[in-house]
Amino acid sequence: MNAYFERIDASSFHATPAVEGAWSVEEQHIAPALGLIAHVIEQDHHARRGSDLQLGRISFDILGTMPIDQVDIEVRMLRPGRTIELVEAVLSHDGRAAVIARAWLMQVADTAALAGSSLPAMPDREQLEPWSAGEIWPGQYVRSVDMHRRQVEPGRAWTWMRPRIPLLADEPVSPTARLLGLVDTANGVTPRLAPSEVAFPNVDLTCHLVAQPQGEWIGFDTTVTVGPAGLGLTDSVLHDVTGPIGTVQQILTVRPL
Structure with missing residues (x-):
């Protein structure tokens, strides 16, 4: 498996077995699909106006599960502007919408002299032990991500991650799209209860960014x-x-099995 997706044409992509799991190995893990949506949004922006705006916030509403098959993505403008714009992207399978994303693209400005955060630092990767999410989750996706984790208690952890394979075969993606192809994994790194006892899928994901990520x-x-x-x-x-670069929130529907 060389990538999570392969391009078919301008708006269609084929999911590879690398997206398998984790609630069901017959379905896609949603994480790579969210990164693919971000990549298509950025491509649409570049085709329209170059690279003068940057992604500051993206929200995803997850409407349902998807088989490991072809997906299609369409982008439309909701609010054009010179320094900010709002776009919407719909990812569908076989004509059925599966994810709706809305992204705010915002102007680039030199605020290096103002940069800073009061968010606490987290331990360096070298201070955390290697960990495999395959210990508690099925599917190929979680096995394609390198992780180092320190769990304080169930429901509280620090984790460093990097995907071992590209988001899209034979096509470069931005560091931001690569990041957004990983962030949904957060819901599985420190469950409060075992997934065999309680289902807790997220129905949305919202990511705010203050910087494009640096490093793997x-x-x-x-x-x-x-x-x-x-x-x-x-x-x-x-x-x-460099330190904190954003936040991710996921609302969960919690269902004892």
């Missing part, structure tokens, strides 16, 4: 919260070698 590894400072009436939240602060 992405750090996740992750906390999982479960409420008393069937709802949960996985919340992660994203890091690269």
Whole structure:
């Protein structure tokens, strides 16, 4: 398996077996598909106006599961602008929408003199032990990602990750799209209860970024919260070698098995 997806034409892609799992090995893990959507959004932007705007926020509503098969992505403009714009992308399988994404693209400006964050640092990768998500999850996708993790307790962990294979075969993607092809993995790195006892799939994902990631590894400072009436939240602060670069939130539907 050389990549998660192979391009068919301008808007169609074939999923490879590398996207398999994790709630079912008959379905796609949604993580690579979210990165693919981000890549197509960035391509659409570049074709229209070059690279003068950058992705600051992207939200995904996950409408259903997808088999490991062809997917199609269409992008449309919702709010054009000179310094900001809002676009929508719909990923579908066999004519059925599976993911709807909305992305804010925003102007680039030199704010290096103002840069900083009060978010806490996380341990360096070398301080964490190698870990395989395949210990608790089925499917090929989780086995295609290198991970180092320190779990404080179930529902609280630091994890550094990098995918071992490209998002898209024979086609470069930006560091941001590569990151967004990984972030959904956060919901599986420190479950509060074993997936064999409780299902807790996320129905959305929202990512805010303050910088394009640098380096191969992405750090996740992750906390999982479960409420008393069937709802949960996985919340992660994203890091690269420079420090915090954004956040990811995923709302969960929590269902005892």
